[in-house]
Amino acid sequence: MELEQLMSMGFSQELATQALAATGGNSTIKATEWILDQKPNSPNPNSSFQPKLNRFFSPQTQRKPLSPTINTNPELKLDLFPNPKRTKVQQNPPHHEPLSERMRPRNADEIIGQDHILGKNAILRSSLDCNRLPSIVLWGPPGTGKTSIAKAIVSSSTYKFVSLSAVTAGVKDVRDVVEEAKKKINNNRQTVLFVDEVHRFNKSQQDSFLPVIEDGTIVFIGATTENPSFHLITPLLSRCRVLKLNSLEPEIIGRLLRRAVDDGEKGLRKSVGMFGVVVEDDVFDFLSLNSDGDARVALNALEIAATTAAARELSSKDKGTLVSFQTEDVTFDNSSLVPFNGLGSGENGVGSLAAVVTLDDAKEALQCKHLAYDRAGEEHYNLISALHKSLRGSDANASIYWLARMLEGGEHPLYIARRLVRFASEDVGLGDPNALCQAVACYQACHFLGMPECNVNLAQCVVYLALAPKSIAVYEALQAAQKAVKESIGQNEGVPLHLRNAPTKLMKDFDYGKGYIYPPHHPSSSLSQTYLPPSLQGCKFFDWPVTNMDK
CATH class of the missing domain: 1.10.8 (Helicase, Ruva Protein; domain 3)
Known part of the structure; x- marks a missing residue:
């Protein structure tokens, strides 16, 4: 048988x-x-x-088909006796550019946002119209388009574009670019030198740009996320216009995301290979609102979400749970029941399946809301300033908000606690002397507990200081006294003899301490005793109403 x-x-x-x-x-x-x-x-x-x-x-x-596509032939063809000489060639995976890099605008007309420098009659737009670019420094948060703007405006002009990164380049690289630029000038073509992260160059490296910017050998475009006032030398700033880029609005980021989905050449479909991509509307809203104005974060998160969706589709195919049927123009699949017009890898696009990017995919890709914060950068000082001013204005709600922004951004709790100790004396002062005790106790609690447990200690102290009565009398008195010391004509006067200490017989012989009245023993006589140098007699540094003396 x-x-x-x-x-x-x-x-x-x-x-x-x-x-x-x-x-x-x-x-x-x-x-x-x-x-x-x-x-x-x-x-x-x-x-x-x-x-x-x-x-x-x-x-x-039965053996599984080698192709990931569904085989509609009921008879599976197998190679029973493969040629032993046939070897499988392992190919290196192709270079993959991130979606945010592929979607950079190719010219100035494709740039979305930053209309204050690229809109009609704005500085860069006018410079492009005249084909005469000035040397500029683009200053703004990450993901706001500094590099994209630099590349796009040069692509829209006749300049030669050379890009350097201050992270890896040095003075030698700059000299090489300058030498090449001098040759281009002889051919009536000027060079634009773009330096990314220019704030990482030290003073001597920044000095190397000065002569070639001044004589017009190059047009300099620098990009930085740090405040140029603190990180770029004054001579360089005097030769460049500083243009501030703003964080992108959610509506602008949403348009960039939709452009990436619609672009069939270099957009999202290229990230997932054989799949078409369908993105739910909630994904655009979620990524736009949670990227903190950073287009790069939003685009990269969208790409990861699409990859996740594509992997889920492949997994469903491998498990045999995916069943597809197709009409004349449209293919459906039972995993999402979303029609996808043929744009995939099949012949003429027929039989392609769309990877559906859901809100859960976007949340998994982003993990948590992106916050633009740098513990050593400008945003660090902006937020602590906002917290300090909200406390001074007795706005407990705003104070709690700025505290939360700093904590969520990763600020060290002891730094905040130290600032609260300072505020307790500078702005609350004698209005509520217990405020200093509260602030010092908060610092100790933060030191003992650490994050995240000490966040409530900081919140309690912040609310206490915001609601406490304020007095800057001590702070102003100190300021006035320091001004008197600094502005005194000649040298500061010596301590009056009756106020000097006289621990030895020799010092007593020189009248140290002579005539000093001890107030506890002579409360009435001590009122006539003076304590300031003769030239400052009658000066009033501390202004405190008599009605407050008992407080």
Whole structure:
């Protein structure tokens, strides 16, 4: 019985007999598998071979197709005797540019946002219209388009573009660019030198730009996320216009995301290969609102979300749960029931499946809301200034908000606590002397507990200081006294003799401490005793109403 089945499948009687003998002779399936594992020394030209075998196997023993696409042929073709000389070539994966890099605008007209410098009659737009770019420094948060603007405006002009990164380049690289630029000038073509992260250059490196900017050898475009006032030398700033870029509005980021989905050449589809991409509207809203004005964060998160969706589709195919059917123009799949017009890898796009990017995919890709904060950068000082001014204005709600912004951004709690100790004396002062005790206790609590437990200690102290009565009398008194010391004509006067300490007989002989009245023993007489130098007699530094003396 088993021999006849094997022979009806196209195997020779000799081969079928050997297979049954080797496997015990009781199972056609085992005998067939034995035959498939054999490598015959020489093919038998007289033997007839029928490769269509899958109809004789149970579903558990059928081999999976090598192609990830669904095979509609009911008869699976197998290569039973592969050529041993055929080797699988391992190819290196192709270079993959991130979506944010591929979607950079190719010219100035494709730039979205920053209309205050690129809109009609704005400085850069006017410079492009005249084909005469000035040297500029683009200053703004990450992901606001500094590099994209630099590349796009040069692409829209006749300048030669050279890009350097201050992270990896040095003075030698700058000199090489300058030498090449001098040659280009002779050919009536000027060079634009773009330096990314220019704030990382030290003073001597920044000095190397000065002569070539001044004589027009190059047009300099620098990009920085740090405040140029603190990180760029004054001579360089005097030769450049500083243009401030703003964080992108959610509406602008939403338009950039939709452009990436709609671009079939270099957009989101390129990130997922064979798949088309359908993005739910909630994804655009979520990424736009949670990227903190950073287009790069939003685009990269969208790309990761699309990759996640594509992997889910591939997984459903491998498990055999994906069933597709197609009409004349549209293909459907049962995993999402979303129609996708043929743009995929199949011939003429027929049979392609769309990876559906859901809100859950976007949340998984972003993980948490992106916050633009740098503990050593400008935003660090902006936020602590906002907190300090909100406390001074007695606005507890705003104070709590700015505190939360700093904590969520990763600020060290002890830094905030130290600033609160300072505020307790500078702005609350004698209005509520207990405020200093509260602030010092808050610092100690933060030191003992650390984050995240100490966040409530900071919040309690912030609210206390915001609601406390304020007095800057002590702060102003100190300021006035320091001004008197600094502005005194000649040298500061010596301490009056009656106020000096006289621990030795020699010092007493020089009248140190002579005439000093001890107030606890002579409360009435001490009122006539003076304590300031003669030239400052009658000066009033501390202004505190008499009605407050008992407080």
